[in-house]
Amino acid sequence: MGYPQIFAAVLAVSVVLFIVSCIRRFRLVALGKPEDRLSHVWTRVGNMLLFAFGQKRVVARPFGLNHFVIFWCFLVLAVANADFVIAGLNTQWGIAAWLPTSISGPIFGLFDLVSLLTLVVIGIAIARRLFFPPDYIEARSKDAFVILTMIALLMVAFFGSHAAENAPHLGFQTGFNYLPPMPVSNAIAHLLVGLPEATIHVLATGFWWAHAIILLAFLNYLPFSKHMHILAAIPNCFFKRLGRANTLPTETFEVGAEYGVGRVDRFTWKDLFDSYSCTECGRCTDVCPAFRTGKPLNPREVVHDIKVNLLANGERIAAGQQPGLALIGPHAEGTIAEDTIWSCTSCGACMEVCPVFIEQMPKILQLRRTLVEEEARFPEEVITFFENMEQRGNPWGIAPSERTKWCAHIEAKPFSDETEYLFFVGCAGAFDARNKQVSLAVAAILDAAGISWGILGKDEMCCGDSLRRLGNEYAFDRMVRHNIELFRRRGVVKIITQCPHCFSTLKNDYRQFGIELDVIHHTELIQRLIAEGRLPVNAAAIGRVVFHDSCYLGRHNGIYDAPRAVIRAATGQAPAEMARHRENSFCCGAGGGRMWMEEHLGTRINIARVHEALETRPDTICVSCPYCLTMFEDGLKDVDADPRVGVKDIAEVVAAALPAQAGEEAKA
Template sequence: MHPNPAIFTPLILAALAFFAWSLYRRLGLVTLGRPGYSFRGIGEGLREMFLYAFVQKRVLRQGFGFNHLIIFWAFIVLVVINAEFVASGIFPAARLAVLPDFFYVPIRFLSDVMSALTLVAIVLALVRRTIFPPYPEARTFESYLILCLIGVHMIAFFGVSAAEIAMGRERAAAFMPVASFLGNLLSGLSDKHIEATFNFYWWLHAAALIAFITVLIPFTKHLHVFTAIVNCFLRREEKPNTQEPEVFEKGRIFGAGQVDRLGWKDLFDSFACTKCGRCQNVCPAGATGKPLNPRQVINDIRLNLLANGPLLKRGGAATVPLIGEEGEGSVCEEAIWSCTSCGACMEACPVFIEHLPKLVEMRRHLVEMEAKFPEELLNLFENMEQRSNPWGIAPGERTKWTSLLEVKPFEKGATEYLFYVGCAGSFDSRSKQVTVNVATILDAAGISWGILGKDEKCCGDSLRRLGNEYVFDRMARENVALFRERGVTKVITQCPHCFTTLKNDYRQYGIELEVIHHSELIQQLLDAGRLKLNRQVSELGKIILHDSCYLGRHNDVYEAPRQVVTKVTGAAPAEFDRAREESFCCGAGGGRMWMEEQTGTRINLNRVTEALSKNPDTICVACPYCMTMFEDGLKDKQAGQTKVRDIAEVVAEAMRPAR
């Protein structure tokens, strides 16, 4: 009854050999990438792999994720089924039926149920992709082919099982409800027709399996079935909220202008992408009509690697530019400069692909190797180099905000905290009001603090995210030397960009600072009873809280601002529809604060529109960049009735005597 092994054996062995060769040829290109990557270690890696690859924790954030979970686990079950199928196709006696019932029956039951669930999931996936696609470009021939082939696989399984049950050769038939139902339908046929049915579905199963092995897995996104699992195992030890530093020596190449200038993990990421579109759907640049599509960037890197990799391995030259306007396989410059570095793409990715570092590497190439960058950045770079602040204002102006306060300089061994005011807090007229309120709060709580005054320099956040690593490196080294000279170990910031740079980036320069954002410090002071409030604030009306990308997604600070607002007002703040990890960027990160938006609509208007849909009286922020973007957006929307307040201003209001 069993098909001839003499026919099946050479076919499957050839398919497996071709499969192994294809994977070696493709994944071997990853070795072209630069070395260096730190992950969590084997134990933690296995834990992450279990949670995010097998339990699919991030996939399940979205309602339709459960459908994918079923298909994924069906694939795992299929591995067992196909292992038996291949073994029995070569050696007919090598079947799971030789196992005792204790093992055999549960395997057959699980196979039957999972195959039925998978068919349902496949139908739902086809309907969804056709009527409600996850993103506009999701209706591709490849996607439909993959889904249909999985469906064929399931149908073939039921055909083979039903025929075996009809012929009385399946002892677990009572535990296979779907196959038994189909087997009963076949039982009225002659033995010859049942055998023909068996042979048809057996070879259909074989054809589907060979198609998977030779085409679907090696040459389509379905390769992610393996690579995505590995990518979860390789999840970075810490959040990807900083960049790898560069070594500045004569003759070195900086940034990534060619695919082999990216890291090996960057290249592996391109093979792990599932093309689910989650990154695309949350990107603020893409949502407002900019050419940036994080999914397409990763796809372009993969296509570029496939086109150029074999040539580069042989010592040849790349033929498809990584940065250019040549279509697929190249990332256009406008897309590279559209990124706000908000990290939403990385937070949404179910397999931990890191989009942002790749874009910054391409920015580095454009800035440091080709001196090609948006014209607005020329003044910024010059101002940073000459006067260490974005506006090019004289360093002596940094302390003007102190005119009405008694502010002491930081003294080595005597002062506990350095209040790192930052450029916005020192020079921007609106942010200086926040600075005064932060200082007032620190004094009221009895905190030992001081400032660097005119000796304070920009932290360099915008420089690093814009790709001007050379100037950032010089600035960071000068700041680290100054901190060591002054004995600075604890730092308070009011800007999330200063916060993340001093806390995360500066560790690469050998200094471990205890950095705290003012929202966290205020929460701790309130909880400890060191900061006394004279009243609950009510005049600010309905308050809605905006999560700064660099405070929230990049550093997981979500609760402190909310707890402070709740204590100060007596009520929890209202929430945006997109809040916490899903917060939408204000549009100023990644150096975009200093650039105009020439394409599409303004990102800040998108966020302001969302805020106004909640009818707030006050939008509460904890970032000077967010403050500027919201106030500008409210002006454009002519929504003067809604005010923007920093969290420190709300607290300072509660410290004033009751009226």
């Protein structure tokens, strides 16, 4: 379209600007601490293909299909625009010049149709934001409209320039009249027929330059907007964690060391890269129990604040200066409030839905570490929990000698060489009046199946789960080392827990301290025993049972089928399901140490979940976690529910279905 020298100059400036912006921004990621995200390259390539190019998680939500189409249109149009740029520098280098028309024709036809498709899906995206925005995102952000408008205009310019270019070839002139098969552009071209040649030429040139300028403007807008995800999201799927983010890194305690993250460069490079990958879709916000009950935590905003903080402080930190914008403090863009940090239940729902595998939860828990370990700042009720844990090895501060009270009337052997499994009763199972009944049910089941088990009695100590989630890694570290020493001394290898928190902590967190334990939660053990025919159960209908997935059994450890199979075996029918179940289960509100904290802000999480459970009209709400049991029982009382609706641990449901002989023991 002429003026290739001018275009070359404009292009050079734009590309240099774009590269400089990108380098300036992505260079800051290197300020983060090291973290290995390069092992198992081929698995990572597979993840990238599945989640970035296949958009597996994006399409998991109804509107994700629209994004899937936009994404693939973009890939096709990336080729179209590359050709546009190359041909703009020299027409002889363009596809049209060196490919036979039998090949270049269909290619341009594809570009044409894809551009129309793009215009349609962009139109849908704009309409969605204007007329039916979801309640969980600031969908009407300026950023979104700027980008969508730019893309739409780019398509318009594409059609305009091709229509003007093709109009003279519409068969009314003599000579060579090749018309590329571009249905949309050609249809528009028909409208131009009859205009003077000079006008058509001006239109062609005008649209061509409009296309060029919008394209280069778009390129240079990207690094400064949330659409930076176009650059970061694909690699972020490659760098995604291969396991589950159900632990935190350990810390080294030595004079001069730093704890947690109090400054943005103390995150790992991957944490920082995560913040660049976020496109602010708001799915994490949508599923966050804290956000959904009016608490000042929005996981998307936490990630956004990290990005803003990095961009604000990065250059100064790189130059060895102190940051100007605080990472933790009264909320402002780029600063995360303490109330935000303490609102997290560590349920992991945010990480489960993020289409690009941003890990919100570990970042929040790292912020807690700094508050607790470096500044001793936390909600005041937590100090009692910390002191009880450190002085008496359990959250309530009850004397360890009381750990065996739950089994005063049954035979519970001390764990020794003669017993196979350690039944790690857990603090709730040993001290909480209601949960002691669950411990008895588990014991009855183990006996009915002829399992050889023993307990540590007063020597058992809390696993430390809440300490770690509350950011007190120092106390957690000491507790773990004490417990590991005890396990080694007593020869503990196989452990049964009745609490998903004990289960996940002993299984996943303790491994970081150099001990491999064979840990099983009672749900899975029962399922295995039933499947192997070792546990006799007489399916007994107990009405409608709805099952609530605990976060630490479900999302954090992927156990969804076992509890459902067990309920089916014990009650003769599959459990009813709440609207949010399995991967999408909604937290009871007690995880992440929230069990030991007051819930002053917003409405109560357990009440929200209780209402959801009651919608299924259950006779029994079945849980698999002591925290969930407490939260549901409290919640049912608070909403004044029908007193006939009961909450039972899955072990109690099974114990009630044991044949009479075994049932005797359960009752005892």
